[in-house]
Every structure is written in C-alpha cells, then in structure tokens.
Amino acid sequence: MKPKNFNGVTVIGGGLAGCEAAFQLSLQKIPVQLIEMKPKKFTPAHKSSNLAELVCSNSLKSDSIDKAAGILKNEMIKLKSLVLEAAYKNKVSAGGALAVDREKFAQYITNKIYNNDYIEVINEEATEINFNNTNLIIIATGPMTSNSLAEEIENFIGMKSLAFYDSISPIVLYDSLDRSQFFKASRYEDGEGDYINCPLTKVEYVNFIESLNSAEKIDFHKFENPNYFEGCLPIEEMASRGLDTLRFGPMKPVGLTDPKTARRPYAVLQLRKENEAETMWNLVGFQTKMKIGDQKKVFSIIPALKNAEFLRFGSIHRNTYINSPGKIKNTLQAESNEKVFFAGQITGVEGYTESAAMGIVAGINAGRAFNKKPLYSFTKFSALGILLDYISNANSKELQPMNINLGLFGIEKPKKNIQIIQNNSKKAIDDFINREKYV
Numbered sequence: 001m002k003p004k005n006f007n008g009v010t011v012i013g014g015g016l017a018g019c020e021a022a023f024q025l026s027l028q029k030i031p032v033q034l035i036e037m038k039p040k041k042f043t044p045a046h047k048s049s050n051l052a053e054l055v056c057s058n059s060l061k062s063d064s065i066d067k068a069a070g071i072l073k074n075e076m077i078k079l080k081s082l083v084l085e086a087a088y089k090n091k092v093s094a095g096g097a098l099a100v101d102r103e104k105f106a107q108y109i110t111n112k113i114y115n116n117d118y119i120e121v122i123n124e125e126a127t128e129i130n131f132n133n134t135n136l137i138i139i140a141t142g143p144m145t146s147n148s149l150a151e152e153i154e155n156f157i158g159m160k161s162l163a164f165y166d167s168i169s170p171i172v173l174y175d176s177l178d179r180s181q182f183f184k185a186s187r188y189e190d191g192e193g194d195y196i197n198c199p200l201t202k203v204e205y206v207n208f209i210e211s212l213n214s215a216e217k218i219d220f221h222k223f224e225n226p227n228y229f230e231g232c233l234p235i236e237e238m239a240s241r242g243l244d245t246l247r248f249g250p251m252k253p254v255g256l257t258d259p260k261t262a263r264r265p266y267a268v269l270q271l272r273k274e275n276e277a278e279t280m281w282n283l284v285g286f287q288t289k290m291k292i293g294d295q296k297k298v299f300s301i302i303p304a305l306k307n308a309e310f311l312r313f314g315s316i317h318r319n320t321y322i323n324s325p326g327k328i329k330n331t332l333q334a335e336s337n338e339k340v341f342f343a344g345q346i347t348g349v350e351g352y353t354e355s356a357a358m359g360i361v362a363g364i365n366a367g368r369a370f371n372k373k374p375l376y377s378f379t380k381f382s383a384l385g386i387l388l389d390y391i392s393n394a395n396s397k398e399l400q401p402m403n404i405n406l407g408l409f410g411i412e413k414p415k416k417n418i419q420i421i422q423n424n425s426k427k428a429i430d431d432f433i434n435r436e437k438y439v
C-alpha cells in the first residue's frame with residue numbers, strides 16, 4: 001500500500017483486533033487507514049463482507065468476573081472496547097456465556113467503523129509492509145493472513161518465526177492434580193526434578209490407548225491440510241499406529257523411577273511447568289484433535305489427572321502466528337522496527353476476546369507512539385498485562401497460542417483467591433486510565 005498525503009496510523013486487517021485498534025486510535029483523535037481485503041478477496045474461513053466477522057462459534061465465552069475471560073472483558077469495557085459494546089448490544093441468551101447474533105454483531109461494528117470520522121476503510125489486500133512510509137503500521141491480519149503478506153511478515157520478523165499451524169497440548173491447573181498419584185523428577189537425574197511424572201500401570205495404559213482410539217476427533221476444515229512433522233503428531237495419530245507407539249514416544253518411562261514402587265513405571269505422562277509460579281502445567285507432547293468432552297474423559301484415566309481442571313485444551317488447526325518472544329515487545333511493538341505493531345491472534349493469543357484485547361493495546365500504544373508519548377506496558381496485575389507478558393516472554397522455545405485463564409495470574413489457588421485477582425485487575429486498569437488520563 002502507498003498511502004499518499006496521509007498522516008496517521010495504517011491498520012491492516014479489519015477483523016476483531018483491527019477494528020478495536022482503529023477504534024482506539026479514533027478515540028485518541030488520530031486518523032486511521034484501515035486496510036481490509038474483503039470483499040475483494042476472502043480467506044478460506046471468512047464468508048461475510050462485514051468487518052469483525054466471527055468465523056466459527058458465536059460465543060465470546062463467559063463474562064462472569066469469577067472467570068478469567070470475564071476479568072479480561074471487564075478491563076476491555078473500561079477501555080471502551082468496540083467489540084464488547086457490539087456484543088452486549090447484540091447478545092443472545094446462552095447460559096453463562098456472552099453469545100451474539102453474529103450478523104448483527106458484525107454489522108454493528110461495520111457501521112461504527114464506516115461512520116467514524118477518523119477512519120477510512122480501504123478494501124485492498126495488503127501484500128507488503130511499506131517501511132518507507134513514515135506512518136505507523138498495525139498488522140492485524142489474523143490466523144488466516146493472506147499468503148503474500150504472510151511471506152512479507154516472515155521476511156520482516158525472521159524465517160521460521162511464523163507458524164502456519166498450531167499444535168497445542170492441554171494445560172492443567174496444579175491445584176487440581178492428585179498429588180498422591182505423581183512424583184517429581186527429571187529423566188536420568190536424582191532428586192526432585194523439574195517435571196511432574198504421572199505413572200500408569202499396564203492396565204491403565206491399555207485402557208487409556210483404547211479410549212483414545214475410540215474418542216471423537218474434530219475434523220479438519222476443508223482448507224486445512226496439515227502435513228504433520230513427525231515430532232508434532234497428535235497423540236491419537238500415534239495411538240492408531242500401535243499399542244506401544246506412545247509408550248516409546250511422549251509416554252516413555254525410561255530414566256524415571258517411581259518412588260512409591262521403586263521401579264520404572266509402565267508408562268508416564270510428563271507435565272512441564274508453563275509459568276514461574278508453577279500454577280499451570282503442560283501435558284508434554286500431548287497435542288490432540290479430540291473433542292473437548294472426550295479430552296476430559298480420556299485424560300481422567302491417568303490417575304494423577306482424575307479430577308484435573310483444564311486451563312487450555314489441546315488442539316491443532318490452521319493458525320498463522322508469530323513466535324513472539326524476542327520478536328514482539330509487551331507493548332505489541334515489533335522489536336526490530338518501532339513503526340510496526342502487531343495485534344490479534346497473530347501475536348500468539350488464542351480466541352475472539354483475547355484477539356480483540358490485543359487490538360485495544362496495539363491501538364493505545366500506536367496512538368501513544370503517534371503522539372510521541374512513551375509506550376505503555378500493562379502490568380502483570382491485569383489480564384491484559386498477563387497475556388502480553390505470556391506472548392512476549394513465554395518460557396518455551398516455541399510459543400503455543402494461549403487463551404486467558406486463571407492459572408496465568410500466578411496466584412496460588414486462583415479460584416479461592418479470585419477476589420485478589422479481580423481487585424488487582426481493577427486497580428491496574430484504573431491506574432492506567434487515571435494516571436494517563438486515557439480517553
């Protein structure tokens with residue numbers, strides 16, 4: 001794109017994040033060019049010519065402040081989220097979830113954006129990032145970013161830093177594990193190691209494999225055609241290759257001795273810590289396409305996980321996202337070019353609300369950059385700050401996209417201590433709004 005005589009911020013992608021970012025910039029009275037390729041060109045998942053299309057479910061998850069998703073929503077509402085304004089105006093009843101009439105929801109946002117004096121919508125595919133242009137850019141092209149732009153982003157952030165499929169293992173809450181059924185150890189090392197090891201007897205293992213084989217799996221979309229790396233196979237694919245495949249793969253017991261039996265277990269599921277506070281533990285190598293209900297059922301066969309609470313379920317799907325640590329700062333500014341910001345699912349968050357939330361932050365910070373103010377880092381006391389910290393500093397070498405969840409807050413027994421989390425969140429956002437006199 002070659003915007004001429006334009007002094008403002010260019011936002012690429014008119015999805016949930018792009019619309020939030022553009023709207024936040026307009027609140028700061030900053031001109032925006034919003035570049036959206038629809039209706040000229042559609043990704044394989046988008047069908048409507050409206051902006052802010054919900055490509056699958058019509059639910060934005062819970063809005064109860066006793067849930068992490070509700071705490072995040074509360075923060076977004078304080079920051080004048082357009083997505084949540086549209087959601088509440090077009091809500092349909094769905095128990096504890098905030099579900100919407102998707103057509104009316106998208107139409108509401110489309111009208112608000114098109115009628116906004118600060119925003120000009122340009123219906124073009126962006127195929128390059130124009131670095132010669134003096135304007136700031138927010139890239140919010142989502143999990144289905146068009147190929148030519150994806151290539152350009154890959155060149156910009158560095159080869160092998162852009163993923164096209166996510167391969168996600170479930171995460172469980174530490175407090176929900178049965179401590180009498182696991183031991184801590186690292187393979188081939190004495191003493192208490194870094195891993196939680198969940199042993200299975202032969203009977204339990206066989207039962208686990210049989211249940212895995214008969215569990216319901218989610219089909220890939222027509223446009224998805226993942227060629228799995230052998231190191232990244234879903235566990236059900238491994239199980240279908242033979243009874244012992246998992247026992248020689250991610251469930252191998254070698255180098256481990258169960259202190260209860262003083263013997264090597266028949267098979268082991270290892271859990272690796274996901275955060276410093278050790279509240280969240282990742283099921284190592286357990287990426288899966290099982291339906292969520294079946295994930296709960298099948299994993300509960302593993303004794304330590306009998307009553308496990310899942311903070312994130314496993315999944316594998318088409319998803320263009322950046323391996324953000326070292327590439328994107330917690331302000332959503334690119335490490336290598338201060339004119340470029342990223343927003344939405346492409347930053348490594350997962351979910352409609354989380355993507356929109358990243359749009360708000362990118363809009364706030366690109367606005368501050370435009371006004372030559374220092375960028376704002378939301379603290380880890382807020383849900384926004386927790387997500388930003390995760391994507392910019394995740395422990396693992398390969399970032400696995402993350403939804404907001406209570407485990408991320410790093411507080412012991414987060415459900416019991418929910419009030420602390422709620423108060424911290426409220427104070428963190430109020431501080432930002434009051435101190436920075438934000439809109």
Ligand SMILES: Cc1cc2nc3c(=O)[nH]c(=O)nc-3n(C[C@H](O)[C@H](O)[C@H](O)COP(=O)(O)OP(=O)(O)OC[C@H]3O[C@@H](n4cnc5c(N)ncnc54)[C@H](O)[C@@H]3O)c2cc1C
Nearest residue numbers: 013015016017037056057126141142146344345351352355
């Ligand atoms: C198939 C699928 C199903 C999903 N289902 C759910 C779900 O049920 N619940 C949930 O919470 N999350 C779901 N997600 C994850 C995620 O929350 C959504 O994809 C969410 O819409 C991401 O928001 P976004 O703003 O980052 O991207 P999007 O909402 O996808 O917006 C990106 C926009 O950029 C445009 N664009 C792309 N490339 C270019 C370009 N080169 N130039 C100009 N415009 C461009 C696209 O047309 C699109 O309008 C799903 C993801 C996928 C891929």
